[in-house]
Amino acid sequence: xxxxTHLLAVYGSLLNFIGIxxxxxxxxxxxxxxxxxxLGNAAFAGIGGYxxxxxxxxxxxxxxxxxxxxSASAGVVALVIGLPVLRLRGVFLAMATLAFGEVVRIAxxxxxxxxxxxxxxGIPNRTKGWMIYLVLAVVCYVVARLRGSRVGWSFAxxxxxxxxxxxLGIHTTYYKTLAFVMGAVIAGLAGxxxxxxTFIISPGEFGFSAAVQLLIYNIVGGTRTWPGPILGTVLLIxxxxxxxxxxxxxxxxxxxxxxxxxxxxxxxxxxxxxSLFQGGSRQTPKVAPLPREEA
Amino acid sequence: xxxxxxxxxxxxxxxxALDGISLGVEVGTVHGLIGPNGAGKTxxxxxxxxxxxxxxxxxxxxxxxxxxxxxxxxxxxxxARTFQNIRLFPTMTCLENVIAGQHLVAERPLxxxxxxxxxxxxxxxxxxxxxxxxxxxxxxADQASFLAxxxxxxxxxxxxxxxxxxxxxxxxxLDEPVAGMRQRGLRQIGDLVRSxxxxxxxxLLIEHNMGFVMDLCSRITVLSFGRTITTGTPxxxxxxxxxxxxxxxxxxxxx
Amino acid sequence: MExxxxxxxxxxxxxxxxxxxxxxxxxxxxxxxxxxLAHPAIFTLGGxxxxxxxxxxxxxxxxxxxxxxxxxxxxxxxxxxxxxFPIRRRADSNFSGLISxxxxxxxxxxxxxxxxxxxxxxxxxxxxxxxxxxxAGVTITSLQVEIVLTAILFMVGLxxxxxxxxxxxxxxxxxxNDRAARLLGIHVDRIIAFTFFLSSAMGGAAGILFGLxxxxxSPDMGRSIEIKGLAVIILGGMGSIxxxxxxxxxxxxxxxxxxxxxxxxNLRDAVAFTMLFAILIFRPSGFLGxxxxxxx
Numbered sequence: 001x002x003x004x005t006h007l008l009a010v011y012g013s014l015l016n017f018i019g020i021x022x023x024x025x026x027x028x029x030x031x032x033x034x035x036x037x038x039l040g041n042a043a044f045a046g047i048g049g050y051x052x053x054x055x056x057x058x059x060x061x062x063x064x065x066x067x068x069x070x071s072a073s074a075g076v077v078a079l080v081i082g083l084p085v086l087r088l089r090g091v092f093l094a095m096a097t098l099a100f101g102e103v104v105r106i107a108x109x110x111x112x113x114x115x116x117x118x119x120x121x122g123i124p125n126r127t128k129g130w131m132i133y134l135v136l137a138v139v140c141y142v143v144a145r146l147r148g149s150r151v152g153w154s155f156a157x158x159x160x161x162x163x164x165x166x167x168l169g170i171h172t173t174y175y176k177t178l179a180f181v182m183g184a185v186i187a188g189l190a191g192x193x194x195x196x197x198t199f200i201i202s203p204g205e206f207g208f209s210a211a212v213q214l215l216i217y218n219i220v221g222g223t224r225t226w227p228g229p230i231l232g233t234v235l236l237i238x239x240x241x242x243x244x245x246x247x248x249x250x251x252x253x254x255x256x257x258x259x260x261x262x263x264x265x266x267x268x269x270x271x272x273x274x275s276l277f278q279g280g281s282r283q284t285p286k287v288a289p290l291p292r293e294e295a
Numbered sequence: 296x297x298x299x300x301x302x303x304x305x306x307x308x309x310x311x312a313l314d315g316i317s318l319g320v321e322v323g324t325v326h327g328l329i330g331p332n333g334a335g336k337t338x339x340x341x342x343x344x345x346x347x348x349x350x351x352x353x354x355x356x357x358x359x360x361x362x363x364x365x366x367x368x369x370x371x372x373x374x375a376r377t378f379q380n381i382r383l384f385p386t387m388t389c390l391e392n393v394i395a396g397q398h399l400v401a402e403r404p405l406x407x408x409x410x411x412x413x414x415x416x417x418x419x420x421x422x423x424x425x426x427x428x429x430x431x432x433x434x435x436a437d438q439a440s441f442l443a444x445x446x447x448x449x450x451x452x453x454x455x456x457x458x459x460x461x462x463x464x465x466x467x468x469l470d471e472p473v474a475g476m477r478q479r480g481l482r483q484i485g486d487l488v489r490s491x492x493x494x495x496x497x498x499l500l501i502e503h504n505m506g507f508v509m510d511l512c513s514r515i516t517v518l519s520f521g522r523t524i525t526t527g528t529p530x531x532x533x534x535x536x537x538x539x540x541x542x543x544x545x546x547x548x549x550x
Numbered sequence: 551m552e553x554x555x556x557x558x559x560x561x562x563x564x565x566x567x568x569x570x571x572x573x574x575x576x577x578x579x580x581x582x583x584x585x586x587l588a589h590p591a592i593f594t595l596g597g598x599x600x601x602x603x604x605x606x607x608x609x610x611x612x613x614x615x616x617x618x619x620x621x622x623x624x625x626x627x628x629x630x631x632x633x634x635f636p637i638r639r640r641a642d643s644n645f646s647g648l649i650s651x652x653x654x655x656x657x658x659x660x661x662x663x664x665x666x667x668x669x670x671x672x673x674x675x676x677x678x679x680x681x682x683x684x685x686a687g688v689t690i691t692s693l694q695v696e697i698v699l700t701a702i703l704f705m706v707g708l709x710x711x712x713x714x715x716x717x718x719x720x721x722x723x724x725x726x727n728d729r730a731a732r733l734l735g736i737h738v739d740r741i742i743a744f745t746f747f748l749s750s751a752m753g754g755a756a757g758i759l760f761g762l763x764x765x766x767x768s769p770d771m772g773r774s775i776e777i778k779g780l781a782v783i784i785l786g787g788m789g790s791i792x793x794x795x796x797x798x799x800x801x802x803x804x805x806x807x808x809x810x811x812x813x814x815x816n817l818r819d820a821v822a823f824t825m826l827f828a829i830l831i832f833r834p835s836g837f838l839g840x841x842x843x844x845x846x
Binding site: 037084085088090091092094095096098099100102103106107109110208209212215216219251252253255256258259260262263266267270 | 585632633636637640642644645646648649650652653654655656657659660661663664668773776777780781784788816817819820823824826827830831
Binding site: 141142145146148149150151153154156157160161163164165166167168169170171172 | 344345346365366367370371375376378382383384385386387394395396398399401402403404405408409419458462
C-alpha cells in the first residue's frame, strides 16, 4: 500500500497525462474508424478546454457543468464544420481540419477572454486522477461496444469503401459526421478535464504538433482495435521516461526514438503494435466485429 | 413496370455517354443489358443505383422518381447492385462483408449492446445465420472466415452478389457477374439468378457472354454508343439486323 | 501610399520564398499523390547546413548555397529510399506515405537539434554584402533582389526542365499514370527518386533564402512554414507548379496586407488560414487545378 502511494506521488502527474492523452487518442480513433483522417481533434480539445476553463474561472460554473459545456461546444463546432468538410477525402480532409485547428489556435491567441498567447491562467484544480481513468474506462467500454452495432458496422464499411457502402443503404454523410462529432465530444471532454488539471492552458498545446502526436499514437498502437491507440499512447509517453531512467538525457535522441518507432511501425507493422497480440484468431469461423489484418 | 428509364442522357464534358436511353423492366423478370464496350451500360447502372446523376431524363422505380437521389436512398427502396470492377471490403472476411450488407434489414441498436442484454446476442445470431445463408446461396459458405481480398476472382464476384442479397432487395443490378468465370461458375450463377427470379426478384443483368444472356433473360435491351438499338426477347434481339452488325457480327459465341 | 507599396514589395519577397518552398512540396504531391511532411524538415536542414558551411567551414555564401542545395537534394534521395520506396506498392500508400514522412520529419528535426542545438542562430554579418536602395520612397535591399532572383531562377528552371527535357517528360508521364509509364519503359523508381531530389533541393534552397531574409535559423523553423506551405499549395491547386508559385506570392501579399490593414501582426495567420479553409470547402481543386502540373 505504501508502495502504491509512493508510486502515485512520483508518477501521479505522468499517469494523469497518460490518461488524458489516451482519451484524446481514442477520440481520434473513433474518427479514424470511419475512415476519416482528422487533424482537428487537438483543436476540439482546445475548444473543450477553453470553454470549460473560462466558464469555471470567470463565471463560477460547477466543474461537471463546465465539462459538459466544453464537450458540447466541441461537438457543436464539429457538427457545423463537419457537414462541409467531410465531403473532402483523405489528405484534403486532413488539411481542412488542420486549417480549422490553426484558426482555433489563432483565435485563442487573439481573444482577450482566453488570455491570449500566455494562456488561460488560474483554472480551478478539480480533476482527480481517478476521474480521468473513470472517464477513460467508460469511453473504452462505449467504443468497444460500438463495434458490432449498426453504427460500428457503418463506420467500418465506410472506412473500407465509401461508394460501395452508400449502395448498401448506408447514409455515409450522416455516419461520417457522427464519427467526427463523437470524436470531437470526447476530445472536448478530455480538453476540459486537462484544463482543470493543470491550472493553465495555452494555445500552443492544441496546435499542429499536438494533432500529429494523436495520429502517431494511433498509428503506433494500431487503428484496428480500440486498445491500439491506448497502447501507442502509453508506449510513446513511457519510452522517453525509461530512456531518461537509463541515462539518455539528450532531448534530440528521445525525439529521434519517437520518430524511429513510428517509422518502424509504418514500415513493418502497418496495423500497429496491437496486431502483434492477435495472431491466428482469424481462421475461426466466429466473426470478429471489426476487420483485422492477416499476416 | 418496376423500373422505367425515360430519355436518360449523360454527358461527360462534350461526350454523350448516354443519349436518350429508354427502357422498362417488369417485376420478376431477368432483363439483359448488352452492348459493345463503351456503349454506356455501366454508366446506366451507376445512374440507376444513384452513384451518378443523369444530365437529363427520368428514372422511375416503384413509381418514384429516383434520378439524382443519393445511393443510400435508392438502396433503401430495394435496389442493390454489384460492381464491374468488384468493390468488396478487402480487409473484412466474407461473412463480415455480407453482414455489412445487412445495414438496411438489421437493426443492431446500441442500447441493448451497451447493457449487454441477451436479446442483443440472440438477434445477432439470427443475423449471422442469415448472412451465412447468403454465402451458402452463392456457394462460398466454406470460405466465410477468409478475408475478401484473399478470394479467387470468381469467388469475389460471388461474394459481391451475396452482399447485395443480404438486404433482401426488390431489384438486383448485376454488372458482369460471370466475367472471368469458367463453365461451372457460369452454370451456378445462372441457376442462382433463375431461382432469384422465381422468388419474385427482378434482375437487370449486364453481361458480355452472349450464351449466358440469351439463356437467362426474358427480355434484352441492346445499347450501342449510348443509344438504345432495340429491346425484345432473345430471339427478336438475335435477329435484329442492327444488333448483328453492331454487336454480334463476327462473334462466335452467339448461342 | 508609400507604406503600402513597401508592404507589397516585402510581400513579394517573402512570397517568392513561400513559392519556392511550395513548388517542391507540390511537385511530390503531383507525381506521387503523397503529402510529404518531411519537406519542412529538409527546408530547415538546408538552411542550417548552409550556415554551418559558411560559419564552420568558411565557405563563401556563393559556394555554400549550391553545396547545401545539393545536400538537401541528397536528403531527398534518402527520404525516398527509406520512407516511400518500401511502401510504394501498398494499397493505402498515400496514407502510409503521409505517416512515414511524419516519422522522417521527426528524425530529421531531431538530427537538426542534435547537430545545431535548440537555439536560434544567424548567418555572420558579412555573409552577403547588403546594399540598400531607395526607389520612389520604397526601400529595397540587394539581398531581397538576390532572393527573388534566385527563387525565380529555380522556379523557371524547374518549369523548363519539366517542359523540355526527357527526364521532365518522364516525370510528367509518371505523374499521369505510373503503370503506363512503366510499360513505356520508363524507370519509374529512378524518376521518383529524381523527383524527390528536385523537390528537396528546392526545399533546401528555400530554407537558405528564408534564413538569410529573416536573419534567423532554428531547428524548428520548418514548423512555421509547414502549414503555410500547405496553404500555398492548396491555394494554387494541389500538384500545380504555376499554382504553387502564384499561391506563394498571393500568400506573402495577404500576410503583409493583413498586417498593414489591421495594424497588428496577430491576425496575419488568421486571414490566411481562414482563406485556406474556405478554399478547401468551396473550391477544393484550388485556383489552378492539378491538371496544370501535368501539362506544365
